[in-house]
Amino acid sequence: MKRIQHWIGGANAASTSGRTGPVFDPATGVRQAEVDLASGVDVDAAVATAKAAFAGWRAVSVSRRTEIMFNIRNLVSEHRAELAAILTAEHGKVPTDAMGEIARGLENLEFACGFAHQHKGGYTEQASGGVDVYSIRQPLGVVAGITPFNFPAMVPMWMFATAIVTGNTFVLKPSEKDPSAAVFLGELLKRAGVPDGVFNVVHGDKVAVDRLLEHPDIAAISFVGSTPIARYIYETGTRNGKRVQALGGAKNHMLVLPDADIDMAADAAVSAAYGSAGERCMAVSVVVAVGDAADPLVDAINVRLDKVRVGPGSDPDAEMGPLITREHRDKVVGYLDGARAEGATIVADGRGVRVPDANADGFFVGVSLLDHVRPGMKVYDDEIFGPVLSVVRVDTYEQALRLVNDNPYGNGTAIFTRDGGAARQFQFDANCGMVGINVPVPVPVAYYSFGGWKGSLFGDLHMYGPDGLQFYTRTKVVTSRWPDPATSQVDLGFPQNR
Secondary structure (H helix, E strand, C coil), X not given: CEEECEEECCEEECCCCCCEXXXXXXXXXXXXXXXXXXXXXHHHHHHHHHHHHHHHHHCCCHHHHHHHHHHHHHHHHHCHHHHHHHHHHHHCCCHHHHHHHHHHHHHHHHHHHCHHHHCCCCEEEXXXXXXXXXXXXXXXXXXXXXXXXXXXXHHHHHHHHHHHHCCCEEEEECCCCCCHHHHHHHHHHHHHCCCCCCEEECCCCHHHHHHHHHCCCEEEEEEECCHHHHHHXXXXXXXXXXXXXXXXXXXXXXXXXCCCCHHHHHHHHHHHHHHHHHCCCCCEEEEEEEHHHHHHHHHHHHHHHCXXXXXXXXXXXXXXXXXXXXXXXXXXXHXXXXXXXXXXXXXXXXXXXCCCHHHCCCCCCCCEEEECCCCCCHHHHCCCCCCEEEEEEECCHHHHHHHHHHCCEECEEEEECCCHHHHHHHHHHCCCCEEEECCCCCCCCCCCCECCEECCEECCCCECHHHHHHHCEEEEEEEEECCCHHHCCCXXXXXXXX
């Protein structure tokens, strides 16, 4: 059986722990590989390697680091088909979903290629007599990323692209459920010219995570995952003196006003709710139908569901693949099992989805639609992270907005309307970090930054873009004077401008 090892110092590295975890093909349910689970000793080795590489890497010129980043971008683009195949094999993504993930990751590599402009400091000549003041940004040192199973290529690219181009060295702890993409990226980075030790991968579970959080040589931690773990990462990391950005869960609402184009809104709801099998923190999981929009909208969504083709990534026509594990599949099914008892109407039930016989043991749940959902129901309150869309009916815009703003999560939200005034008011009113206007999944382009509010973000800075550059660097201000030595004198007073 295939064995997936760590990537340390530019080479595969066996674990010292003696522990491994299973890696499944979610479409068949077959155990296809074993992944090494790191011990604290393994994490220490990766961090020590990154620390040793830091001094040389931060001294590399900005132009050379930029050249290497262009090389990384080009190699990832050239090998996107191979990378997509890895995503399909271990995560279960259908080809269009896998290629879309890589495309969004490439955007972040491209932004990092232009970091030299964003990285510039400021300069003030003659701030005082013969005194100049300027600011520079410098790397932090060894930084770490802890990434989720749902985007095993894109989210690491959100992190390491900015981290290494600004002169840091990086230790990645990907999900142990689909670990091979991280190692493949490591191989591409080595080919691109990244020196050994600048990018490292340790696989593992809580043992690896806790060692990263407490390690004295880790300067910063980036995390994407569920809210309870994000809170733990933030509190533990900051208690150990680290800079932390921890992105948590979501319950994204899409408001549909009575004047909206119902067909457009239905298309958007289906795409946003069931893309990636609902396993994304920016999925729309609640449609809030306002007033007369409700009945036609539910009918329009339901009509579209029979056309969604569920199947394995080996099927070129499949639009939605399986969930990541059997346990998660069963958890999602459990929400559907309890929905009717809570008072919801099951309009479309994905529990009986049919897939090809060869995939009968795969972790599939079909598209599911629940109507007449209300706050207080588990299907509304919890982040299901699966292909389940709930419809909440309200009478007014104010009631709809209250649902968004009262929710403990604040990742993303969207509104569908033809009324520009209503849309502008919504972007002003909504307590969320990302807002879409007639756009259901408002993930920012790479030259903005990604992140939510409330329980969806712990830390001050969002992911990638300008916030990412700020997160992975720190400012140093230099005050200089080059006077005629004859003018030098002792002055015990507090410095003053003259």
